Amino acid sequence: MRARALLAVAALIPALALLQPGRASAEILQLRIAQQFGIAYLPLIVAKEQKLIEKHSVANGLPETKVEWLRLSGAAAMNDSLISGGLDFATAGVAPAILTWDKTRGKTDITLISSLGSMPNILTTNNPSVKTIKDFTDKDRIALPSVKVGFQPIVLQIAAEKAFGKYDKLDDLTVSLPHPDATTAILSGTGGITAHFTSPPFMEQQLESGKAHAVLNSYDVLGGPHTFNVVYATKKFATDNPKTIDAFVAALDEANAWIKANPKEAAQLYIAAENSKLDPAFIERIIRDPQINFTTAPERVDVFSDFEYRIGLIKQKPTWKELFQPGLHAKGGS
Numbered sequence: 450m451r452a453r454a455l456l457a458v459a460a461l462i463p464a465l466a467l468l469q470p471g472r473a474s475a476e477i478l479q480l481r482i483a484q485q486f487g488i489a490y491l492p493l494i495v496a497k498e499q500k501l502i503e504k505h506s507v508a509n510g511l512p513e514t515k516v517e518w519l520r521l522s523g524a525a526a527m528n529d530s531l532i533s534g535g536l537d538f539a540t541a542g543v544a545p546a547i548l549t550w551d552k553t554r555g556k557t558d559i560t561l562i563s564s565l566g567s568m569p570n571i572l573t574t575n576n577p578s579v580k581t582i583k584d585f586t587d588k589d590r591i592a593l594p595s596v597k598v599g600f601q602p603i604v605l606q607i608a609a610e611k612a613f614g615k616y617d618k619l620d621d622l623t624v625s626l627p628h629p630d631a632t633t634a635i636l637s638g639t640g641g642i643t644a645h646f647t648s649p650p651f652m653e654q655q656l657e658s659g660k661a662h663a664v665l666n667s668y669d670v671l672g673g674p675h676t677f678n679v680v681y682a683t684k685k686f687a688t689d690n691p692k693t694i695d696a697f698v699a700a701l702d703e704a705n706a707w708i709k710a711n712p713k714e715a716a717q718l719y720i721a722a723e724n725s726k727l728d729p730a731f732i733e734r735i736i737r738d739p740q741i742n743f744t745t746a747p748e749r750v751d752v753f754s755d756f757e758y759r760i761g762l763i764k765q766k767p768t769w770k771e772l773f774q775p776g777l778h779a780k781g782g783s
Contacts, residue, residue: 476511476689476690476691476692476693477514477537477689477690477693478511478512478514478515479514479515479516479517480502480514480515480516480517480537480538480693480697481516481517481519481535481536481537481538482516482517482518482519482536482537482538482540482680483518483519483520483521483527483530483536483538483539483540484518484519484520484521484540485520485521485540485541485678486520486723487628487648487649487650487651488648488649488650488719488732488735488736489565489566489568489648489649489677489678490540490565490678491566491704491708491715491719491736491743492565492566492701492704492705492708492743493540493565493680493701493704494718494719494722494723495704495707495708495715495718496700496701496703496704497516497518497722498718498722499704499707500516501700501701501703501704502514502516502696502697502700503515503516504700505695505696505697505699505700505703506692506693506696508696508699509692509693509695509696509699510692511692511693511696514693514696519536521536521539524539524541524542524545524546524549524599527539527540527541528549531557531559531681531682531683532553532557532683537682537686538562538680538681538682538697539680539681539682540565540678540679540680540681541678541679541681542599542600542601542677542678542679543564543600543675543676543677543678543679543747543750543753544598544599544600544603544604544753544757545598545599545600546559546561546679546681546772547750547753547754547757547763547767547772548598548757548762548763549681550681550763550767550772551757551762551763551764551765551767554765557683558683558684558685559681559682559683559684560681560682560683560684560687560772560773560774561679561680561681561747561772561773561774561777562679562680562681562682562687562694562697562698562773562774562777563679563680563697563698563701563745563773563777564676564678564679564744564745564746564747564748564750564782565676565677565678565679565680565701565743565745566676566677566678566705566741566742566743566744567674567675567676567677567741567742567744567748568648568649568677568738568740568741568742569666569667569668569674569740569741570600570601570604570646570647570648570652570666570667570677571646571647571652571656571663571664571665571666571667572591572605572608572644572645572646572647572663572664572665573635573644573645573646573647573652573655573656573661573662573663573664574589574635574643574644574645574661574662574664575635575636575638575643575644575660575661576589576643576644577662579643579644579664580664581612581664581665582605582608582609582612582619582664582665583612583613585619585622585644587622588643589622589643589644590622590623590624590641590642590643590644591605591619591622591623591624591642591643591644591645591646592623592624592625592626592630592631592634592635592642592644592645592646592647593605593623593624593625593626593645593646594625594626594627594628595625596620596623596624596625597620597623598762600677601646601647601648602620602623602646603753603756603757604646604667604670604671605619605623605646606619606620606756606760607670607671607752607756608665608670611670616756616760622644624642626642626645628645628647628648628651629651631645631647631651632645632647632651632654632655635655635660635661636654636655636658636660636661638660644664645661648677649735649738649741650727650731650732650735653731653734653735657731668740671749671752672749672752673748673749674740674742674748674749675748675749675750675752675753676747676748676749676750679747680697682694687774691776694774694776695776698745698776698777701745702745704743705743705744705745708736708743709743712733712736712737713729713733715733715736716729716730716732716733716736717729719732720732745777745780746777746780746781746782747769747772747773747777747780747782747783748782748783749783750769750772750773750782750783751768751769751783754766754767754768754769754772769782769783770782
């Protein structure tokens with residue numbers, strides 16, 4: 450009897466080992482993803498609606514992963530939830546994500562999982578006297594989602610350095626205001642806001658109204674197409690769940706290909722999923738914009754790292770390969 454009991458315990462040892470945390474064979478079965486609002490997050494919306502992450506998890510030899518989708522606004526809330534363990538994947542602009550990478554080095558340690566695509570942000574104004582950023586005066590106020598360290602303020606600082614030789618030249622004119630509120634202010638001409646550095650669909654709403662015009666395009670500032678938003682996670686999570694990471698990137702690649710092949714259907718899916726009141730034809734025009742490229746490959750990320758390091762926002766200057774998890778390195782980023 451004692452011999453049979455010992456044999457039974459011995460037989461259980463391999464199975465128990467598979468359940469130990471941190472082993473690749475014991476990857477998570479529930480993935481928690483937080484996204485923000487806007488067309489920049491369309492690949493995630495498509496992946497959610499078409500259950501592409503679940504599909505590629507099974508194809509990668511994993512049980513079907515259960516995906517929980519969360520809505521958070523702003524990098525601060527994302528980071529707090531990620532670091533506390535309440536979230537597996539966070540999303541934010543590439544510029545603040547680099548700041549988070551630097552601040553968590555040697556502590557939580559994060560790694561960027563994938564780009565969500567390249568798309569321009571445009572600085573608009575309802576002030577007819579402003580043709581370039583050199584025309585702004587003390588009477589102007591430039592609305593940004595967050596001042597100083599968000600995506601738009603970093604790009605504005607890069608532009609100011611080129612125009613004035615002083616990167617913080619326009620900082621005193623900037624105010625924090627959510628994109629929808631800033632768009633309302635620009636279109637109504639109230640609230641003292643005369644300019645807004647913004648992204649799709651808000652910039653198109655303003656420009657197509659005829660009440661605002663473009664002052665600068667972020668593609669011009671950075672020398673070409675650049676990554677806008679990224680997905681990131683803790684390095685431990687990425688190391689412990691390599692098949693899940695690969696399945697997630699494959700799901701985004703499939704979503705991106707579907708968006709490009711089916712822009713009309715993608716617009717309709719976005720409207721339905723977001724319960725948006727925007728015209729589907731308006732969203733379709735944005736998706737078809739040749740400047741917008743939904744891709745997982747990083748573009749011009751090094752430009753952000755170089756600038757943030759040079760002005761002292763980050764202590765170490767990473768290359769894009771140091772920022773992104775190894776599975777993305779073969780995509781030929783920059």
